[in-house]
Amino acid sequence: MNNIVLFEPEIPQNTGNIMRTCVATDTKLHLIKPLGFKIDDAHLKRSGVNYIDKLEYYVYENWEDFKSKNQGVYYYFTRYGHKPHTSFDYSNKNNDELYFIFGKESTGIPKEILKNDLDHCMRIPMTDKVRALNVSNSVAIVIYEALRQQDYNDLLRDEPHKGADYLERD
Numbered sequence: 001m002n003n004i005v006l007f008e009p010e011i012p013q014n015t016g017n018i019m020r021t022c023v024a025t026d027t028k029l030h031l032i033k034p035l036g037f038k039i040d041d042a043h044l045k046r047s048g049v050n051y052i053d054k055l056e057y058y059v060y061e062n063w064e065d066f067k068s069k070n071q072g073v074y075y076y077f078t079r080y081g082h083k084p085h086t087s088f089d090y091s092n093k094n095n096d097e098l099y100f101i102f103g104k105e106s107t108g109i110p111k112e113i114l115k116n117d118l119d120h121c122m123r124i125p126m127t128d129k130v131r132a133l134n135v136s137n138s139v140a141i142v143i144y145e146a147l148r149q150q151d152y153n154d155l156l157r158d159e160p161h162k163g164a165d166y167l168e169r170d
Contacts, residue, residue: 001097002146003028004139005066007113008104010036017136019055025143025155029057030099032066063113072097074120077142078108079132081123088122090146100142102135 004027009015015037022029031039039059060066073096075088092098103109114121124133124141133141147153158164 001028002026002143002150003030003070003072003097003099004143005030005032005099005101006104006135007032007063007101007109008034008036009135010105011135012037014105014134014136018139019057020051021136021140021143022057023051023054025147026153027143029055030066030070031057031059032063033059033061035059036104070097070099072099074099074101074117075142076101076109076114076117076121077123077138078103078114078121079123080108080114081121083122084125085122085142086145088120090149092150098146100139100146102139105135108132 002025004018004022006015006018006029009031015031015035019029021027058069060069075098077085077100090098101109124138126133132138147155159166163169
């Protein structure tokens with residue numbers, strides 16, 4: 001199972017977008033406090049989280065609380081990583097819980113956490129013209145790479161509401 005972990009997220013709109021992505025991809029979301037907003041924040045709801053009732057999410061008091069309750073393979077996304085996100089095997093043949101961990105918008109994941117697992121630190125390749133991508137964009141890029149390697153699990157390949165033949169119909 002795929003899991004997105006947000007370490008101390010600060011911006012409700014980003015978290016709202018990520019919540020929507022998690023619902024679309026059948027991915028669990030883990031939020032590690034402190035949060036820069038309330039879960040019921042109006043900005044969060046405006047970010048497309050009218051699906052929040054379909055989202056499986058958990059909130060933790062701190063990093064230690066999260067780690068004590070979640071075992072599996074941890075992947076850390078940081079601008080200081082040396083490996084591209086596509087260099088890892090997310091096919092999950094061992095049926096492990098996979099945790100894709102993203103840091104707070106202002107400072108990322110603390111160095112004290114990252115230095116304990118440098119082999120799982122990665123970055124999304126980009127130019128030197130920006131410091132980092134928006135976290136919600138990064139989450140989408142990474143979760144879809146993992147799902148591609150997993151053959152998209154049970155996600156729908158055709159649009160369910162208007163029908164698979166919508167484009168062919170007059």
